């Protein structure tokens with residue numbers, strides 16, 4: 139199989155509709171015949187990353203590389219960056235605003251979930267410049 | 278093992294969406310209103326039992342591949358959530374009781 143590359147702009151303004159890119163990737167993987175287990179791991183990790191870009195960084199860009207051996211998800215934003223990555227990776231740490239918490243987010247579980255469901259997670263971030271997550275999920 | 282429609286009938290849940298959809302097996306339930314807990318911890322044969330009724334709840338059910346969403350306390354999904362459920366073939370059920378009572382009922386029914 140030739141590697142497939144998908145690109146999405148993630149809109150930061152409509153929180154209630156966030157998840158369109160993850161949803162589209164999930165459908166594509168299904169059509170390509172990947173296992174339900176891989177699809178679920180990709181969907182969960184990408185959705186958490188996508189929703190983080192919407193909540194914390196006013197949107198960004200998602201690039202998804204699909205190959206025989208697995209899926210690599212690159213989520214790049216120009217948001218505020220993460221001050222302390224080790225702290226952000228801890229379960230329960232969150233800076234989410236109240237209106238987001240009222241919708242059920244802000245438990246500080248998103249990044250830990252991405253780590254749990256992926257084979258490799260790289261967080262590159264610079265204050266005032268932005269954050270790039272590279273998530274690798276192997277078949 | 279029970280499927281979603283059998284569980285709904287046995288517990289007296291009504292449908293907001295998906296009466297006609299394929300019934301997937303249900304093994305248990307995950308009761309929580311915090312969506313990142315749900316997405317990280319619910320199993321793919323767990324019904325999601327919650328009072329949260331916004332479109333993100335439906336998105337989480339889709340991403341975590343859950344067999345159904347059960348809204349407790351008689352809570353109604355908002356219009357955008359219903360639309361998303363229809364688009365993505367998510368079964369959304371209604372329980373008139375609180376989350377704890379709903380979970381007890383599910384537990385009893387699933388235990389047979």
Ligand SMILES: Nc1ncnc2c1ncn2[C@@H]1O[C@H](COP(=O)(O)OP(=O)(O)OP(=O)(O)O)[C@@H](O)[C@H]1O
Pocket residue numbers: 190191193194195215217218219220226227231232233234242243244245246247248249250269313314
């Ligand atoms: N793309 C991002 N840009 C800036 N800050 C981020 C980004 N992603 C995460 N963070 C920071 O890391 C914290 C932890 O993120 P995490 O996803 O684990 O939790 P959360 O989004 O706050 O809540 P939850 O994911 O449970 O809904 C966030 O509260 C935020 O401060």
Ligand SMILES: [Mg+2]
Pocket residue numbers: 186189190244247248249313
């Ligand atoms: Mg998050």
